[in-house]
Amino acid sequence: MTDLFLTERLKPILEQIKTIIHEDIIPLEKNGMEYFNQIAEIIHKNIRPKIKEKGLWGLHLPQSLGGLGLTLCEFGQLSEILATSPFGHYAFNAQAPDIGNFELLHQFGSTEQKQNFMLPLSKGEIRSCFAMTEPEFAGSNPVNLGTTAVAEGDFYVINGHKWYCSSADGANFAIVMAITNPENPPHQRASMIIVPLETEGFEFVRNISVMGEKGEGWMSHAELRFVNCKVPKKNLIGEEGSGFSLAQHRLGPGRIHHTMRWIGISERALEMMIKYALSRKISDTETLSDKQVIQHWIAESRANINSARLMVLDTARQIDQKGASAVRNEISAIKFFVPKIMHEILDKAIQTHGGLGVSDDTILSHWWRHERPSRIYDGADEVHKTALAKSILKSYK
Ligand SMILES: Cc1cc2nc3c(=O)[nH]c(=O)nc-3n(C[C@H](O)[C@H](O)[C@H](O)COP(=O)(O)OP(=O)(O)OC[C@H]3O[C@@H](n4cnc5c(N)ncnc54)[C@H](O)[C@@H]3O)c2cc1C
Numbered sequence: 001m002t003d004l005f006l007t008e009r010l011k012p013i014l015e016q017i018k019t020i021i022h023e024d025i026i027p028l029e030k031n032g033m034e035y036f037n038q039i040a041e042i043i044h045k046n047i048r049p050k051i052k053e054k055g056l057w058g059l060h061l062p063q064s065l066g067g068l069g070l071t072l073c074e075f076g077q078l079s080e081i082l083a084t085s086p087f088g089h090y091a092f093n094a095q096a097p098d099i100g101n102f103e104l105l106h107q108f109g110s111t112e113q114k115q116n117f118m119l120p121l122s123k124g125e126i127r128s129c130f131a132m133t134e135p136e137f138a139g140s141n142p143v144n145l146g147t148t149a150v151a152e153g154d155f156y157v158i159n160g161h162k163w164y165c166s167s168a169d170g171a172n173f174a175i176v177m178a179i180t181n182p183e184n185p186p187h188q189r190a191s192m193i194i195v196p197l198e199t200e201g202f203e204f205v206r207n208i209s210v211m212g213e214k215g216e217g218w219m220s221h222a223e224l225r226f227v228n229c230k231v232p233k234k235n236l237i238g239e240e241g242s243g244f245s246l247a248q249h250r251l252g253p254g255r256i257h258h259t260m261r262w263i264g265i266s267e268r269a270l271e272m273m274i275k276y277a278l279s280r281k282i283s284d285t286e287t288l289s290d291k292q293v294i295q296h297w298i299a300e301s302r303a304n305i306n307s308a309r310l311m312v313l314d315t316a317r318q319i320d321q322k323g324a325s326a327v328r329n330e331i332s333a334i335k336f337f338v339p340k341i342m343h344e345i346l347d348k349a350i351q352t353h354g355g356l357g358v359s360d361d362t363i364l365s366h367w368w369r370h371e372r373p374s375r376i377y378d379g380a381d382e383v384h385k386t387a388l389a390k391s392i393l394k395s396y397k
Pocket residue numbers: 097130131132133137138139140141163164165166210221373376377378379380381382383386
């Protein structure tokens with residue numbers, strides 16, 4: 001961990017969080033990831049109250065809402081520690097997609113939207129989801145949307161088909177991206193609208209099975225339909241036609257959250273690799289750690305994590321200072337660079353563990369499956385590489 005971005009107020013919080021993760025959260029992993037919902041109950045009943053008691057609830061919230069009022073760069077450093085267990089962010093109510101929806105509503109929501117949706121979210125009373133991607137259209141070019149929201153008196157009538165709506169199962173509301181202004185230029189056609197999921201016309205089609213995981217509750221990705229789903233116009237976030245600009249606001253900090261999470265995963269995988277290599281005897285006189293190939297994996301992984309962390313925290317610092325749109329290139333770079341190094345490290349950690357590595361007896365196989373989509377969502381690798389390269393080339397013309 002670099003101390004380049006460490007602030008005085010962050011130091012004690014980091015230590016407290018590390019203790020909770022090690023003493024209370026990591027032990028829950030032994031129950032198995034397929035029992036996530038039961039574990040979530042334990043977290044609600046036993047761990048969240050403890051976190052609140054210690055004054056650590058709302059790591060991402062502003063002070064006005066009882067949070068710590070941290071910068072994105074400070075929160076990123078906490079996020080890395082939370083990510084060393086798959087339950088970390090959930091225990092602290094800082095999990096995607098709720099954290100992104102919270103930030104969106106906090107910045108752009110009306111007073112009523114904040115009261116009805118943002119506050120219960122920040123207290124951990126409800127969950128939410130974000131519904132943008134559609135099976136019929138390439139998500140990589142999000143201006144092509146089939147979902148429409150047609151104004152009818154004081155209401156919008158929404159019709160559309162969405163999928164990969166993470167955590168929709170059991171959520172209280174969705175933020176839905178729908179075309180409200182088809183006459184506008186492509187990037188000003190869509191709007192974000194809050195749809196409470198008890199609204200008539202909302203259909204939960206299924207949880208999509210992903211990499212062998214059926215998915216349930218928060219840890220799931222759903223297919224949804226909206227059929228003449230009528231919501232009040234006051235559920236519009238911001239202005240009509242502002243959906244893409246709001247999505248950019250949501251995605252900038254969101255990519256810091258994701259990439260710091262992947263650094264936390266990489267760090268834990270490296271630690272597991274080191275501990276296992278030291279303990280696994282391969283002869284009377286040697287352990288795996290005596291083999292040069294393993295030593296090189298450890299060294300390369302250390303260098304990769306250190307460089308990725310510096311890149312991400314520097315990007316977070318710049319977002320804090322200049323806003324996300326000023327550092328688009330840096331955001332693109334971390335979005336494809338960090339998943340690459342995480343996958344390399346997970347692969348080496350699994351290989352070091354041999355048969356144990358591919359079993360579900362350690363957390364490595366869960367992450368191997370669960371984090372493969374990191375190269376697809378929030379912009380596929382290829383899209384970010386093209387965007388970055390075009391920007392670099394343009395600066396030379
Ligand atoms: C686990 C998971 C969770 C998700 N959660 C959510 C969510 O909560 N809400 C939500 O709305 N969406 C969510 N998504 C959807 C995600 O954002 C989309 O999958 C993503 O934007 C890619 O869109 P697509 O799947 O339609 O792929 P496509 O756009 O069809 O692209 C397919 C592939 O083509 C390649 N490609 C695309 N464009 C280019 C290009 N310009 N140049 C070169 N190659 C290209 C890439 O390799 C890409 O992977 C999630 C997806 C996953 C897998």
